[in-house]
Amino acid sequence: MFDALGMGAMSGVIEPFLEGVVSGTATTLAASAGAFAIGLGLGIVLLLARISPFAPLRSLVVLWVSLIRGTPALIHMLIAYYMVPAMFDISISPVTAGVAALACNTSAYIVEILRGALGTISYGQRCAAYAMGMRGAQVWRHVLLPQVIYRAIPPLTSEFTILLKASSLMSIIAVPELATVARNATLQTDLPLQVFAITAAVYFVLLFCISAASRVCERRVSRMLPHGH
């Protein structure tokens, strides 16, 4: 059956591709992790703006979330790589544009996740912290933020898997990640079925492992959190 799919003929040409898969996977993981870290930082800033007492700031975040969630990630890539440089007359490398687009994309989802997590922390804790003489920033730093992040871990890991899947879109702007490696390999070898099946398998294993880790995380977190609040 393998020979029917041309596996015999492909052993010679497939080796360079398999080497590419390793570097492509590394790029995919690094870019996704980087974009997620930036997105998380951005998400925290957006969360603070989203719940600030200053109404225009809140509306801006609502608009940002709506705009990002209402447009395709592919368009974010194109905007970051073509439109932003044209607007400001600068040049951006594909990797920078790709990571920036992914980070902006994920920030809109992360801010909603964090807001949901913040909603589960009882208001009394904030009052108690103020009553103990903490200032606003201290309340955030020592009381609220650790709990928000902690409670948000399960949805954040599932957001990371979505981000990792979306990172394949960086191939549109030629970032040398896994999907790009696969696309180039099909052009060189004309074995799209095998190449894309292998690529799909690599993504599957990566994402499946992350999802499994996320489920373990979720169980741990739900066991350690107090019930009720």
Next chain:
Amino acid sequence: MAIDFSVVREAIPVLLEGLRVTAVVSLIGIPIGVVIGIAGAYAAQSRTLLRPVALAYVELVRNIPYLILVYLSFFGLPKLGIGASAMAVAVGCTAFYTGGYFCEILRAALRSVARGQTHAALSLGMTYWQTQRHVVAPQLFGFLIPPTTSLVIMMFKDSAIFSVMSLPEMTYQSNLLTANTFAYVEVLGTTALIYWLSSVLLAGVGRRLETVVGRRTRTPDVVPLTTLSAKGKGQLS
């Protein structure tokens, strides 16, 4: 920098033509996907060999990027002797992906309808399908509508990926326009705006449906025994 509005004016009809293709793909693909999802959810509930098949299908959909699925179908299928047009592949991919996600949504909704109700209906002498039809299904919609709205918006947005196989949908038209005019700001800005407005519209429709269905299927938490028996008589006889 200045925005050239004449470019925007010229781009809009072309982009809307692309939006029509996007809409056609979604309107055919998503309903097929929903049917697949329903079959998948009931298969996953069964105790036959269909169960692992359905679960494997859901895992495949959840763990493979859409772009890779599109590449695999568009470039790989012809090698298996299945020649399909870009349109057919787009509809197929939409249905395949929607099916997996809808299966998950439906499974969660089925779990949300209290198990006790199914047992009660069965003990009243209803058959399995009568229970599904009269007890479970009417309550499902309330659970189904919010996540299904998100799913429809997601599939609508992700159709942008079909531009990689030159299906003349909106992103492809946008790419052609930018390649010809280099008016990235105007064209990409307009494209993003049309996507955004469409998504906002779809989300609005979803919310509207939610309130309509919510009004129709709202049941009080505690039903007095007298009304329950009266209702029961009226409905079951």
